[in-house]
Amino acid sequence: MAILEVSNVQFNYPKGPQCLDQVNLALNTGEITTILGPNGVGKSTFLQLLCGLLQPTGGEITLNGCAMDSLSPAKRAQTIALVPQMNQIAGLPYTVLDYLLMGKTASMGLFHKPQSADYQAAEKVLQRLNCSQLLERSCASLSGGQLQLVTVGKALMQKPKLLLLDEPTAALDYKNQVEILRLLKDLAHSGLAIALTSHDPNQAILLEDRVALLDKTGHLRVGPMTTMISAENLSQIYETDLTVTFVPNCQRLVCTLMI
Amino acid sequence: MKEYIAHQKHHRLIFIAALIGLVVMIAIALCLGRYVLSLSTVWRALTHPFWLNSHQAITTPEMIVWQLRMPRILGACLIGFGLSLSGGAYQSIFQNPLVSPDLLGVTTGASVGAALAILWQGNIVTIEIMAFIVGLVTVLLTILVPTLIRSVNNLTLVLAGIVVGGFMQAILGLLKYLADPDSQLQDIVYWQLGSLAKVNYHTLGATLPVFIIAGGLLLALRFRLNVLSLRPAEAIATGVNLKRERLLVILCATLLTAASVAIAGTIGWVGLIMPHIAKLLTQQNNQKALPLMAVLGAVFLLLIDTLARSISAGEVPLGILTGLIGTPFFIGILFKQRGRL
Numbered sequence: 001m002a003i004l005e006v007s008n009v010q011f012n013y014p015k016g017p018q019c020l021d022q023v024n025l026a027l028n029t030g031e032i033t034t035i036l037g038p039n040g041v042g043k044s045t046f047l048q049l050l051c052g053l054l055q056p057t058g059g060e061i062t063l064n065g066c067a068m069d070s071l072s073p074a075k076r077a078q079t080i081a082l083v084p085q086m087n088q089i090a091g092l093p094y095t096v097l098d099y100l101l102m103g104k105t106a107s108m109g110l111f112h113k114p115q116s117a118d119y120q121a122a123e124k125v126l127q128r129l130n131c132s133q134l135l136e137r138s139c140a141s142l143s144g145g146q147l148q149l150v151t152v153g154k155a156l157m158q159k160p161k162l163l164l165l166d167e168p169t170a171a172l173d174y175k176n177q178v179e180i181l182r183l184l185k186d187l188a189h190s191g192l193a194i195a196l197t198s199h200d201p202n203q204a205i206l207l208e209d210r211v212a213l214l215d216k217t218g219h220l221r222v223g224p225m226t227t228m229i230s231a232e233n234l235s236q237i238y239e240t241d242l243t244v245t246f247v248p249n250c251q252r253l254v255c256t257l258m259i
Numbered sequence: 260m261k262e263y264i265a266h267q268k269h270h271r272l273i274f275i276a277a278l279i280g281l282v283v284m285i286a287i288a289l290c291l292g293r294y295v296l297s298l299s300t301v302w303r304a305l306t307h308p309f310w311l312n313s314h315q316a317i318t319t320p321e322m323i324v325w326q327l328r329m330p331r332i333l334g335a336c337l338i339g340f341g342l343s344l345s346g347g348a349y350q351s352i353f354q355n356p357l358v359s360p361d362l363l364g365v366t367t368g369a370s371v372g373a374a375l376a377i378l379w380q381g382n383i384v385t386i387e388i389m390a391f392i393v394g395l396v397t398v399l400l401t402i403l404v405p406t407l408i409r410s411v412n413n414l415t416l417v418l419a420g421i422v423v424g425g426f427m428q429a430i431l432g433l434l435k436y437l438a439d440p441d442s443q444l445q446d447i448v449y450w451q452l453g454s455l456a457k458v459n460y461h462t463l464g465a466t467l468p469v470f471i472i473a474g475g476l477l478l479a480l481r482f483r484l485n486v487l488s489l490r491p492a493e494a495i496a497t498g499v500n501l502k503r504e505r506l507l508v509i510l511c512a513t514l515l516t517a518a519s520v521a522i523a524g525t526i527g528w529v530g531l532i533m534p535h536i537a538k539l540l541t542q543q544n545n546q547k548a549l550p551l552m553a554v555l556g557a558v559f560l561l562l563i564d565t566l567a568r569s570i571s572a573g574e575v576p577l578g579i580l581t582g583l584i585g586t587p588f589f590i591g592i593l594f595k596q597r598g599r600l
Contacts, residue, residue, distance in 0.1 A: 051496050077498030084493050093543035094485065097263060102486045106498030111479040113546060119263070136263055138542070158497070 002026040003064060003079065003162045003193045004050060010058030011049060019045055021218035027162055032184060032194045034204035037214035038238050043197035046214065047164050050195065052076045077106035081155035083165040086148055092139035096150050097122055099139050103157025125153045129183065145176030152183065163187065165196040169203060181206050201234055201255040213237050229253055270547045273540050277554040284558050288332050288565045289324055296320055334458035334522050335564045336557040337470050339529055341515035343556025344477050344549065346530025347537065348512040351484040351545055352505050356592060357417045359531035360516040364424030366527065368397025369520035371427050374434040374447045383465040383521060391517035397427055398513055450524035452576045455564050458522055466518040473514040474553065480508065481549040526577050528585025529556055535592065
């Protein structure tokens with residue numbers, strides 16, 4: 001079932017070139033869509049359009065059948081949660097618990113504060129992410145991997161149906177990358193629709209679901225990972241030579257740069 | 260969660276200690292001054308108010324307690340409360356620990372409004388309204404400058420505050436030049452220096468609703484202030500109506516500053532120091548820090564005012580004492596923030 005539908009969307013910043021051109025995409029329950037593309041192509045911009053932070057200059061985005069621009073930020077946040085890039089949240093002065101509780105904002109009134117059920121929900125979310133020990137730690141003192149888990153935790157506090165992640169593994173080492181990717185797969189299994197941006201085609205291969213390739217002309221091509229991840233497609237969008245080979249030991253494709 | 264519950268208790272104890280500190284400070288402020296009263300004399304004056312014994316003439320201690328010191332103490336508490344809350348709110352919504360009503364130029368702007376009202380021979384309500392209008396224009400101008408030069412960061416906002424505050428200072432200078440030197444000039448200079456000497460029940464009564472409404476709203480919004488202190492994109496994606504809620508906070512914080520200026524003129528540093536101390540004691544969480552900074556602000560200004568009227572035969576302007584404490588404190592914050600500037 002499509003939670004969010006993008007129909008013929010166009011976008012450009014004022015006085016800027018066309019960023020997205022006639023883009024179509026449906027984000028469905030239980031699916032992970034990895035948006036791949038080179039630097040500066042507009043992946044983060046696209047994500048901001050998907051969660052209503054920016055308005056398209058043409059076309060339409062609907063959330064559960066309602067036009068995105070007709071919904072209030074609180075209504076949108078009850079369905080969509082955004083995990084921003086890690087450099088956007090580095091140095092946060094709050095404790096992990098206080099940061100997680102902010103995820104409940106959309107379901108609270110303007111003058112309300114978190115209740116005991118919200119504190120319990122925060123505890124459960126941290127248990128699910130296997131990092132209960134972080135509850136009282138300051139966000140500023142966390143490692144990159146821990147901080148990324150906590151930001152996903154705050155997004156989960158919103159109880160979203162669609163999770164959008166902006167380069168969730170960009171600054172992480174291999175162990176933490178694997179942890180985040182496993183978590184995303186688990187979340188998709190539990191019925192969440194997920195869309196994430198990435199520079200690395202190998203992550204799309206590991207996630208084994210849908211891939212959206214965004215090129216410099218602003219066109220988006222979407223399809224299953226097995227058809228979208230090819231040397232030809234990737235070399236074209238990244239404008240460099242790449243190979244995609246099947247590695248029998250891992251039983252999967254691997255994308256390699258050619259120097 | 261056990262750790263959290265322990266922290267909750269710890270924060271509650273700090274708040275109770277601050278409230279006790281306030282009561283103690285009020286008692287000290289009632290006793291001290293050029294005419295020192297014993298605690299028992301103050302107690303007698305407080306428990307047997309002269310207006311209940313209409314047959315007896317008012318005694319000197321009763322007059323000192325009820326007519327001289329009490330309005331001044333209430334004024335110090337209200338202004339400390341207002342400036343602290345206002346500074347804490349500005350720091351949160353601008354995600355900037357360096358800002359306060361005075362560093363954003365709001366206090367100077369509000370003084371210009373007050374000076375204009377004095378030139379037009381307005382009463383306390385007119386002074387309050389004018390202080391609010393010009394204070395609001397000043398804060399909006401300060402926000403506009405970094406946006407215009409496309410450099411929105413902690414330092415440019417403070418620099419914009421200094422520039423806009425300087426501009427307002429120039430207008431204030433012009434108004435002083437135009438003022439009648441025999442009457443209006445004296446009043447404007449009084450407002451500029453900051454003093455609680457002229458506070459009375461009438462001015463308190465005229466500004467009290469502003470402190471209650473704007474202060475109450477900010478306290479009610481204290482959890483929201485945490486969310487508003489996130490980066491704009493994340494705050495909106497979390498579910499806040501950023502423009503509307505930020506505007507509401509700016510209006511409340513500016514109203515509190517304007518009401519403070521209307522009572523006692525420009526009193527610097529309170530809105531910078533107290534939010535920092537409160538946040539330091541509450542793990543930066545506005546939900547707990549805001550009530551604490553309100554009480555600490557009242558205690559601090561009460562202490563400053565008691566010192567101002569007790570340490571010498573004349574009265575030391577409040578700005579001198581707050582500045583002596585505030586300047587090293589601000590250097591300390593700059594030092595702590597050096598990596599992020």
